[in-house]
Amino acid sequence: MLVVDVVEKGSWGFARARDRDQLVVPAGQFIVRHTGPSWRFAVKAHTSTTTKLVLPVAHLGPLIHRRPVLGSADSAEMRLLLAHARMIDDRLDDLSPAGARAARGALLELALGVLTQQVDGTEPQLAPALVQAAKDLVRGHLSDPELSPRMLARELNISVRTLHRAFAATDESVTAHIRHQRLEQTRLALTGPLARPGVAELARFWQFADTSHFVRAFKKQYGQTPAQYARSQEAPRT
Known part of the structure:
Protein backbone atom coordinates (compact mmCIF):
# COMPACT_ATOMS: atom_id res chain seq x y z
CA MET A 1 0.00 0.00 0.00
CA ASP A 74 -1.71 23.64 -0.37
CA SER A 75 -1.11 22.42 -3.91
CA ALA A 76 -4.14 22.27 -6.17
CA GLU A 77 -3.73 18.53 -6.59
CA MET A 78 -3.63 17.84 -2.84
CA ARG A 79 -6.64 20.12 -2.23
CA LEU A 80 -8.65 18.04 -4.69
CA LEU A 81 -7.50 14.71 -3.26
CA LEU A 82 -8.37 15.69 0.33
CA ALA A 83 -11.73 17.16 -0.69
CA HIS A 84 -12.66 13.93 -2.47
CA ALA A 85 -11.47 11.79 0.44
CA ARG A 86 -13.66 13.77 2.85
CA MET A 87 -16.67 13.32 0.57
CA ILE A 88 -16.13 9.57 0.45
CA ASP A 89 -15.78 9.42 4.23
CA ASP A 90 -19.04 11.36 4.69
CA ARG A 91 -21.09 9.41 2.17
CA LEU A 92 -19.58 5.92 2.07
CA ASP A 93 -22.54 4.25 3.78
CA ASP A 94 -24.93 5.71 1.19
CA LEU A 95 -22.95 4.70 -1.91
CA SER A 96 -24.13 1.90 -4.15
CA PRO A 97 -21.52 -0.63 -5.36
CA ALA A 98 -21.28 1.29 -8.64
CA GLY A 99 -20.96 4.57 -6.77
CA ALA A 100 -18.21 3.14 -4.57
CA ARG A 101 -16.29 1.96 -7.64
CA ALA A 102 -16.61 5.40 -9.23
CA ALA A 103 -15.47 7.09 -6.01
CA ARG A 104 -12.49 4.76 -5.80
CA GLY A 105 -11.56 5.45 -9.42
CA ALA A 106 -11.71 9.19 -8.86
CA LEU A 107 -9.62 8.84 -5.68
CA LEU A 108 -6.89 6.98 -7.57
CA GLU A 109 -6.99 9.52 -10.40
CA LEU A 110 -6.55 12.36 -7.91
CA ALA A 111 -3.74 10.53 -6.09
CA LEU A 112 -2.08 10.13 -9.48
CA GLY A 113 -2.46 13.87 -9.93
CA VAL A 114 -0.62 14.48 -6.64
CA LEU A 115 2.28 12.29 -7.76
CA THR A 116 2.50 13.80 -11.25
CA GLN A 117 1.55 17.34 -10.13
CA GLN A 118 -1.23 17.63 -12.68
CA VAL A 119 -4.92 16.77 -12.76
CA ASP A 120 -7.19 16.50 -15.77
CA GLY A 121 -9.90 18.93 -14.73
CA THR A 122 -12.02 17.97 -17.74
CA GLU A 123 -12.47 14.39 -16.48
CA PRO A 124 -16.22 14.19 -15.60
CA GLN A 125 -15.73 11.87 -12.61
CA LEU A 126 -13.57 14.51 -10.92
CA ALA A 127 -16.26 17.22 -11.00
CA PRO A 128 -17.54 16.51 -7.45
CA ALA A 129 -14.01 16.81 -6.08
CA LEU A 130 -13.54 20.10 -7.93
CA VAL A 131 -16.78 21.46 -6.48
CA GLN A 132 -15.93 20.36 -2.94
CA ALA A 133 -12.39 21.76 -3.12
CA ALA A 134 -13.78 25.06 -4.42
CA LYS A 135 -16.32 25.18 -1.58
CA ASP A 136 -13.54 24.53 0.94
CA LEU A 137 -11.62 27.47 -0.50
CA VAL A 138 -14.70 29.69 -0.43
CA ARG A 139 -15.22 28.94 3.25
CA GLY A 140 -11.73 30.16 4.07
CA HIS A 141 -11.86 33.30 1.92
CA LEU A 142 -15.38 34.68 2.39
CA SER A 143 -14.20 38.09 3.57
CA ASP A 144 -11.48 38.31 0.90
CA PRO A 145 -12.30 40.99 -1.71
CA GLU A 146 -10.43 38.90 -4.31
CA LEU A 147 -12.72 35.88 -3.91
CA SER A 148 -14.18 35.06 -7.32
CA PRO A 149 -14.49 32.16 -9.77
CA ARG A 150 -11.22 33.31 -11.33
CA MET A 151 -9.38 33.19 -8.02
CA LEU A 152 -10.79 29.74 -7.19
CA ALA A 153 -9.83 28.39 -10.60
CA ARG A 154 -6.31 29.75 -10.18
CA GLU A 155 -5.93 28.11 -6.76
CA LEU A 156 -7.16 24.77 -8.14
CA ASN A 157 -5.02 25.04 -11.28
CA ILE A 158 -7.98 24.67 -13.63
CA SER A 159 -9.70 26.97 -16.09
CA VAL A 160 -12.66 29.14 -15.08
CA ARG A 161 -14.70 27.32 -17.69
CA THR A 162 -13.88 23.96 -16.09
CA LEU A 163 -14.92 25.30 -12.68
CA HIS A 164 -18.26 26.55 -14.01
CA ARG A 165 -18.82 23.23 -15.78
CA ALA A 166 -18.22 21.31 -12.53
CA PHE A 167 -20.76 23.47 -10.67
CA ALA A 168 -23.30 23.02 -13.48
CA ALA A 169 -24.27 19.65 -11.99
CA THR A 170 -25.12 21.25 -8.62
CA ASP A 171 -28.09 23.41 -7.67
CA GLU A 172 -26.17 26.71 -7.76
CA SER A 173 -23.46 28.50 -9.70
CA VAL A 174 -20.05 29.39 -8.29
CA THR A 175 -21.06 33.03 -7.87
CA ALA A 176 -24.36 32.08 -6.23
CA HIS A 177 -22.56 29.79 -3.78
CA ILE A 178 -20.20 32.60 -2.74
CA ARG A 179 -23.13 35.00 -2.28
CA HIS A 180 -25.19 32.48 -0.29
CA GLN A 181 -22.29 31.68 2.02
CA ARG A 182 -21.62 35.36 2.67
CA LEU A 183 -25.30 35.97 3.38
CA GLU A 184 -25.32 33.08 5.83
CA GLN A 185 -22.44 34.68 7.71
CA THR A 186 -24.36 37.94 7.96
CA ARG A 187 -27.41 36.06 9.23
CA LEU A 188 -25.32 34.38 11.93
CA ALA A 189 -23.88 37.75 12.94
CA LEU A 190 -27.41 39.08 13.41
CA THR A 191 -28.33 36.18 15.70
CA GLY A 192 -25.19 36.13 17.82
CA PRO A 193 -25.16 36.96 21.54
CA LEU A 194 -22.67 39.79 21.10
CA ALA A 195 -23.41 43.32 19.96
CA ARG A 196 -24.91 43.13 16.48
CA PRO A 197 -23.04 44.95 13.72
CA GLY A 198 -24.81 47.53 11.62
CA VAL A 199 -26.12 46.79 8.15
CA ALA A 200 -23.50 48.98 6.47
CA GLU A 201 -20.73 47.29 8.46
CA LEU A 202 -21.94 43.83 7.45
CA ALA A 203 -22.22 44.81 3.80
CA ARG A 204 -18.70 46.22 3.80
CA PHE A 205 -17.04 43.34 5.67
CA TRP A 206 -18.65 40.59 3.57
CA GLN A 207 -17.83 42.33 0.29
CA PHE A 208 -21.27 43.35 -0.97
CA ALA A 209 -21.24 46.15 -3.54
CA ASP A 210 -23.22 48.50 -1.29
CA THR A 211 -25.78 48.49 1.52
CA SER A 212 -28.84 48.48 -0.73
CA HIS A 213 -27.49 45.55 -2.74
CA PHE A 214 -26.87 43.64 0.50
CA VAL A 215 -30.36 44.37 1.85
CA ARG A 216 -32.02 43.20 -1.38
CA ALA A 217 -29.96 40.00 -1.48
CA PHE A 218 -30.65 39.26 2.20
CA LYS A 219 -34.40 39.78 1.81
CA LYS A 220 -34.49 37.57 -1.29
CA GLN A 221 -32.78 34.72 0.57
CA TYR A 222 -34.43 35.03 3.99
CA GLY A 223 -37.70 36.85 3.31
CA GLN A 224 -36.86 39.77 5.60
CA THR A 225 -34.51 42.72 5.56
CA PRO A 226 -31.50 42.45 7.91
CA ALA A 227 -33.12 44.91 10.34
CA GLN A 228 -36.39 42.96 10.36
CA TYR A 229 -34.54 39.69 10.85
CA ALA A 230 -32.50 41.13 13.74
CA ARG A 231 -35.65 42.36 15.47
CA SER A 232 -37.28 38.94 15.05
CA GLN A 233 -34.37 37.37 16.93
CA GLU A 234 -34.65 39.63 19.95
CA ALA A 235 -35.78 37.94 23.13
CA PRO A 236 -39.26 39.06 24.24
CA ARG A 237 -39.31 41.48 27.14
CA THR A 238 -40.76 40.26 30.42
Whole structure:
Protein backbone atom coordinates (compact mmCIF):
# COMPACT_ATOMS: atom_id res chain seq x y z
CA MET A 1 0.00 0.00 0.00
CA LEU A 2 0.91 3.66 -0.31
CA VAL A 3 0.45 5.98 2.64
CA VAL A 4 -0.17 9.71 2.27
CA ASP A 5 0.52 11.75 5.41
CA VAL A 6 -0.49 15.42 5.34
CA VAL A 7 1.08 17.22 8.30
CA GLU A 8 -1.27 19.87 9.62
CA LYS A 9 0.53 20.85 12.81
CA GLY A 10 4.03 20.34 14.19
CA SER A 11 6.30 17.99 12.23
CA TRP A 12 6.74 14.29 11.62
CA GLY A 13 10.06 12.53 11.28
CA PHE A 14 10.43 9.52 8.99
CA ALA A 15 13.34 7.19 8.27
CA ARG A 16 14.00 3.79 6.80
CA ALA A 17 15.33 1.24 9.24
CA ARG A 18 18.60 1.02 7.33
CA ASP A 19 19.01 4.78 6.67
CA ARG A 20 20.90 7.07 8.99
CA ASP A 21 19.24 10.28 7.85
CA GLN A 22 15.83 11.16 9.18
CA LEU A 23 13.31 12.84 6.89
CA VAL A 24 11.40 15.63 8.65
CA VAL A 25 8.05 16.72 7.18
CA PRO A 26 6.89 20.07 8.62
CA ALA A 27 3.35 21.44 8.88
CA GLY A 28 1.88 22.36 5.51
CA GLN A 29 3.70 19.54 3.70
CA PHE A 30 2.82 15.99 2.73
CA ILE A 31 4.75 12.77 2.19
CA VAL A 32 3.71 9.81 0.01
CA ARG A 33 5.56 6.59 0.82
CA HIS A 34 5.36 2.84 0.53
CA THR A 35 4.19 1.30 3.77
CA GLY A 36 6.10 -1.56 5.30
CA PRO A 37 8.24 -2.64 8.24
CA SER A 38 11.30 -0.83 6.85
CA TRP A 39 9.68 2.51 7.75
CA ARG A 40 9.61 4.02 11.21
CA PHE A 41 8.54 7.46 12.35
CA ALA A 42 8.84 9.60 15.44
CA VAL A 43 6.63 12.45 16.61
CA LYS A 44 6.23 14.30 19.90
CA ALA A 45 2.94 13.38 21.55
CA HIS A 46 0.16 15.96 21.46
CA THR A 47 2.15 18.40 19.34
CA SER A 48 1.44 17.21 15.81
CA THR A 49 -1.64 16.33 13.77
CA THR A 50 -1.90 14.72 10.36
CA THR A 51 -4.41 13.50 7.83
CA LYS A 52 -3.61 9.98 6.62
CA LEU A 53 -4.75 8.21 3.46
CA VAL A 54 -3.92 4.59 2.62
CA LEU A 55 -4.04 3.75 -1.09
CA PRO A 56 -3.49 0.61 -3.19
CA VAL A 57 -0.01 0.45 -4.64
CA ALA A 58 -0.78 -1.32 -7.94
CA HIS A 59 -1.37 1.76 -10.14
CA LEU A 60 0.59 4.32 -8.14
CA GLY A 61 3.61 2.54 -6.70
CA PRO A 62 5.78 2.63 -9.85
CA LEU A 63 5.54 6.44 -9.88
CA ILE A 64 7.56 6.87 -6.71
CA HIS A 65 10.15 4.13 -7.37
CA ARG A 66 10.33 3.12 -3.72
CA ARG A 67 11.33 6.66 -2.79
CA PRO A 68 9.08 9.04 -0.84
CA VAL A 69 7.42 11.98 -2.58
CA LEU A 70 7.07 15.27 -0.72
CA GLY A 71 5.17 18.43 -1.57
CA SER A 72 2.97 21.27 -0.40
CA ALA A 73 -0.36 20.44 1.21
CA ASP A 74 -1.71 23.64 -0.37
CA SER A 75 -1.11 22.42 -3.91
CA ALA A 76 -4.14 22.27 -6.17
CA GLU A 77 -3.73 18.53 -6.59
CA MET A 78 -3.63 17.84 -2.84
CA ARG A 79 -6.64 20.12 -2.23
CA LEU A 80 -8.65 18.04 -4.69
CA LEU A 81 -7.50 14.71 -3.26
CA LEU A 82 -8.37 15.69 0.33
CA ALA A 83 -11.73 17.16 -0.69
CA HIS A 84 -12.66 13.93 -2.47
CA ALA A 85 -11.47 11.79 0.44
CA ARG A 86 -13.66 13.77 2.85
CA MET A 87 -16.67 13.32 0.57
CA ILE A 88 -16.13 9.57 0.45
CA ASP A 89 -15.78 9.42 4.23
CA ASP A 90 -19.04 11.36 4.69
CA ARG A 91 -21.09 9.41 2.17
CA LEU A 92 -19.58 5.92 2.07
CA ASP A 93 -22.54 4.25 3.78
CA ASP A 94 -24.93 5.71 1.19
CA LEU A 95 -22.95 4.70 -1.91
CA SER A 96 -24.13 1.90 -4.15
CA PRO A 97 -21.52 -0.63 -5.36
CA ALA A 98 -21.28 1.29 -8.64
CA GLY A 99 -20.96 4.57 -6.77
CA ALA A 100 -18.21 3.14 -4.57
CA ARG A 101 -16.29 1.96 -7.64
CA ALA A 102 -16.61 5.40 -9.23
CA ALA A 103 -15.47 7.09 -6.01
CA ARG A 104 -12.49 4.76 -5.80
CA GLY A 105 -11.56 5.45 -9.42
CA ALA A 106 -11.71 9.19 -8.86
CA LEU A 107 -9.62 8.84 -5.68
CA LEU A 108 -6.89 6.98 -7.57
CA GLU A 109 -6.99 9.52 -10.40
CA LEU A 110 -6.55 12.36 -7.91
CA ALA A 111 -3.74 10.53 -6.09
CA LEU A 112 -2.08 10.13 -9.48
CA GLY A 113 -2.46 13.87 -9.93
CA VAL A 114 -0.62 14.48 -6.64
CA LEU A 115 2.28 12.29 -7.76
CA THR A 116 2.50 13.80 -11.25
CA GLN A 117 1.55 17.34 -10.13
CA GLN A 118 -1.23 17.63 -12.68
CA VAL A 119 -4.92 16.77 -12.76
CA ASP A 120 -7.19 16.50 -15.77
CA GLY A 121 -9.90 18.93 -14.73
CA THR A 122 -12.02 17.97 -17.74
CA GLU A 123 -12.47 14.39 -16.48
CA PRO A 124 -16.22 14.19 -15.60
CA GLN A 125 -15.73 11.87 -12.61
CA LEU A 126 -13.57 14.51 -10.92
CA ALA A 127 -16.26 17.22 -11.00
CA PRO A 128 -17.54 16.51 -7.45
CA ALA A 129 -14.01 16.81 -6.08
CA LEU A 130 -13.54 20.10 -7.93
CA VAL A 131 -16.78 21.46 -6.48
CA GLN A 132 -15.93 20.36 -2.94
CA ALA A 133 -12.39 21.76 -3.12
CA ALA A 134 -13.78 25.06 -4.42
CA LYS A 135 -16.32 25.18 -1.58
CA ASP A 136 -13.54 24.53 0.94
CA LEU A 137 -11.62 27.47 -0.50
CA VAL A 138 -14.70 29.69 -0.43
CA ARG A 139 -15.22 28.94 3.25
CA GLY A 140 -11.73 30.16 4.07
CA HIS A 141 -11.86 33.30 1.92
CA LEU A 142 -15.38 34.68 2.39
CA SER A 143 -14.20 38.09 3.57
CA ASP A 144 -11.48 38.31 0.90
CA PRO A 145 -12.30 40.99 -1.71
CA GLU A 146 -10.43 38.90 -4.31
CA LEU A 147 -12.72 35.88 -3.91
CA SER A 148 -14.18 35.06 -7.32
CA PRO A 149 -14.49 32.16 -9.77
CA ARG A 150 -11.22 33.31 -11.33
CA MET A 151 -9.38 33.19 -8.02
CA LEU A 152 -10.79 29.74 -7.19
CA ALA A 153 -9.83 28.39 -10.60
CA ARG A 154 -6.31 29.75 -10.18
CA GLU A 155 -5.93 28.11 -6.76
CA LEU A 156 -7.16 24.77 -8.14
CA ASN A 157 -5.02 25.04 -11.28
CA ILE A 158 -7.98 24.67 -13.63
CA SER A 159 -9.70 26.97 -16.09
CA VAL A 160 -12.66 29.14 -15.08
CA ARG A 161 -14.70 27.32 -17.69
CA THR A 162 -13.88 23.96 -16.09
CA LEU A 163 -14.92 25.30 -12.68
CA HIS A 164 -18.26 26.55 -14.01
CA ARG A 165 -18.82 23.23 -15.78
CA ALA A 166 -18.22 21.31 -12.53
CA PHE A 167 -20.76 23.47 -10.67
CA ALA A 168 -23.30 23.02 -13.48
CA ALA A 169 -24.27 19.65 -11.99
CA THR A 170 -25.12 21.25 -8.62
CA ASP A 171 -28.09 23.41 -7.67
CA GLU A 172 -26.17 26.71 -7.76
CA SER A 173 -23.46 28.50 -9.70
CA VAL A 174 -20.05 29.39 -8.29
CA THR A 175 -21.06 33.03 -7.87
CA ALA A 176 -24.36 32.08 -6.23
CA HIS A 177 -22.56 29.79 -3.78
CA ILE A 178 -20.20 32.60 -2.74
CA ARG A 179 -23.13 35.00 -2.28
CA HIS A 180 -25.19 32.48 -0.29
CA GLN A 181 -22.29 31.68 2.02
CA ARG A 182 -21.62 35.36 2.67
CA LEU A 183 -25.30 35.97 3.38
CA GLU A 184 -25.32 33.08 5.83
CA GLN A 185 -22.44 34.68 7.71
CA THR A 186 -24.36 37.94 7.96
CA ARG A 187 -27.41 36.06 9.23
CA LEU A 188 -25.32 34.38 11.93
CA ALA A 189 -23.88 37.75 12.94
CA LEU A 190 -27.41 39.08 13.41
CA THR A 191 -28.33 36.18 15.70
CA GLY A 192 -25.19 36.13 17.82
CA PRO A 193 -25.16 36.96 21.54
CA LEU A 194 -22.67 39.79 21.10
CA ALA A 195 -23.41 43.32 19.96
CA ARG A 196 -24.91 43.13 16.48
CA PRO A 197 -23.04 44.95 13.72
CA GLY A 198 -24.81 47.53 11.62
CA VAL A 199 -26.12 46.79 8.15
CA ALA A 200 -23.50 48.98 6.47
CA GLU A 201 -20.73 47.29 8.46
CA LEU A 202 -21.94 43.83 7.45
CA ALA A 203 -22.22 44.81 3.80
CA ARG A 204 -18.70 46.22 3.80
CA PHE A 205 -17.04 43.34 5.67
CA TRP A 206 -18.65 40.59 3.57
CA GLN A 207 -17.83 42.33 0.29
CA PHE A 208 -21.27 43.35 -0.97
CA ALA A 209 -21.24 46.15 -3.54
CA ASP A 210 -23.22 48.50 -1.29
CA THR A 211 -25.78 48.49 1.52
CA SER A 212 -28.84 48.48 -0.73
CA HIS A 213 -27.49 45.55 -2.74
CA PHE A 214 -26.87 43.64 0.50
CA VAL A 215 -30.36 44.37 1.85
CA ARG A 216 -32.02 43.20 -1.38
CA ALA A 217 -29.96 40.00 -1.48
CA PHE A 218 -30.65 39.26 2.20
CA LYS A 219 -34.40 39.78 1.81
CA LYS A 220 -34.49 37.57 -1.29
CA GLN A 221 -32.78 34.72 0.57
CA TYR A 222 -34.43 35.03 3.99
CA GLY A 223 -37.70 36.85 3.31
CA GLN A 224 -36.86 39.77 5.60
CA THR A 225 -34.51 42.72 5.56
CA PRO A 226 -31.50 42.45 7.91
CA ALA A 227 -33.12 44.91 10.34
CA GLN A 228 -36.39 42.96 10.36
CA TYR A 229 -34.54 39.69 10.85
CA ALA A 230 -32.50 41.13 13.74
CA ARG A 231 -35.65 42.36 15.47
CA SER A 232 -37.28 38.94 15.05
CA GLN A 233 -34.37 37.37 16.93
CA GLU A 234 -34.65 39.63 19.95
CA ALA A 235 -35.78 37.94 23.13
CA PRO A 236 -39.26 39.06 24.24
CA ARG A 237 -39.31 41.48 27.14
CA THR A 238 -40.76 40.26 30.42
